[in-house]
Amino acid sequence: MINRLAETPKVMLIVMQMDARPEHVEAVVRKIEAHGLKAHPIAGAQRTAIGITGNIGMVERGLFESLPGVLEVIRVSHPYKLVSREFKPPDTVVTVKTPAGGGIRIGGPDLVVIAGPCSVESHEQTLRIARRVQAAGAHMLRGGAFKPRTSPYSFQGLGCEGLEILARVREETGLPVVTEATDIDVLDAVTEYADVVQVGARNMQNYTLLKRVGRCGRPVLLKRGMTATVTELLLSAEYILDQGNPDVILCERGIRTFADHSRNTLDLSAVPAVKRISHLPIIADPSHAAGERAKVFPLSRAAVAVGADGVMVEVHDRPEEALSDGNQALLPDEFDHLMEAMRQLAPVVDRSIPVPVGT
Ligand code: PEP
Numbered sequence: 001m002i003n004r005l006a007e008t009p010k011v012m013l014i015v016m017q018m019d020a021r022p023e024h025v026e027a028v029v030r031k032i033e034a035h036g037l038k039a040h041p042i043a044g045a046q047r048t049a050i051g052i053t054g055n056i057g058m059v060e061r062g063l064f065e066s067l068p069g070v071l072e073v074i075r076v077s078h079p080y081k082l083v084s085r086e087f088k089p090p091d092t093v094v095t096v097k098t099p100a101g102g103g104i105r106i107g108g109p110d111l112v113v114i115a116g117p118c119s120v121e122s123h124e125q126t127l128r129i130a131r132r133v134q135a136a137g138a139h140m141l142r143g144g145a146f147k148p149r150t151s152p153y154s155f156q157g158l159g160c161e162g163l164e165i166l167a168r169v170r171e172e173t174g175l176p177v178v179t180e181a182t183d184i185d186v187l188d189a190v191t192e193y194a195d196v197v198q199v200g201a202r203n204m205q206n207y208t209l210l211k212r213v214g215r216c217g218r219p220v221l222l223k224r225g226m227t228a229t230v231t232e233l234l235l236s237a238e239y240i241l242d243q244g245n246p247d248v249i250l251c252e253r254g255i256r257t258f259a260d261h262s263r264n265t266l267d268l269s270a271v272p273a274v275k276r277i278s279h280l281p282i283i284a285d286p287s288h289a290a291g292e293r294a295k296v297f298p299l300s301r302a303a304v305a306v307g308a309d310g311v312m313v314e315v316h317d318r319p320e321e322a323l324s325d326g327n328q329a330l331l332p333d334e335f336d337h338l339m340e341a342m343r344q345l346a347p348v349v350d351r352s353i354p355v356p357v358g359t
């Protein structure tokens, strides 16, 4: 029988930043040797990598990560490739086309704010909320037509009728829309109507769906599974890129922890972790993380402060009547307040908030 563990190469790689100086490389080599290990500097065209061999089971990555000039410490058995910064150092900027022929850029200097109801409930409700979030400065409209619900007895979404409503509201407002494809059966319909196809947390490891969205020709918003590691999230993104679709926006939406004060725990540390390893943009969804409206404002600010490329939040003007997730929906006035805070925070983190389309 093959011992798969034995196949894993016992090598680590320290990837130096592009502007690392020779003395930085030298200092890393000395530190490796001081731990009784062997260093193998490999000078590349753009940057130096230093392989470590020896009894690396004993080596803490943190020993090297804080040294000057170090970009990342990775295991050579590193499972992903296309999504990694090693492979593509510059940030990916995903452009979402607007109906007026412009583009919303996600992953560059601009921050994106995506807002709207959890579910599309009617044309009237969607348009009302869309106009309100647009007036406040949102760049895109969210709204589920196909809803992945925990209970089979809960509202499952309006389906294709919901997609048609979203398309109408896009025409009426000029806001691009993001909506979820819950399985491969509905993907073609969702692709026809959506500007960004969402893969929800529950489907992050639905590999058949991931491969299909990799060929759908639209940008994809890939949400982190509630029990998925950052590595697993990146591997799921790798499936999409591997099929030829480079336009993936990652989304941290909270993970399951022992904490019981919050529906999920927004893993803010995932944002800088992803930024370090991957060139893909990452936004945060504090609504599904918190499960409660009062926490959405502070978590949104925190997400942008740690480097998220934007936020996606749920907004409803009559949350007590909402067919899903009313408790976590911001009221329109609260959304105004959030946009104001985003405008104040953006320059502090070297970002800007573009003026939304159609306003
Ligand atoms: C959503 O954004 O509508 C949603 C269902 O979120 P998640 O997949 O993160 O639970």
Ligand code: MN
Pocket: 118, 119, 288, 314, 324, 325
């Ligand atoms: Mn929701």
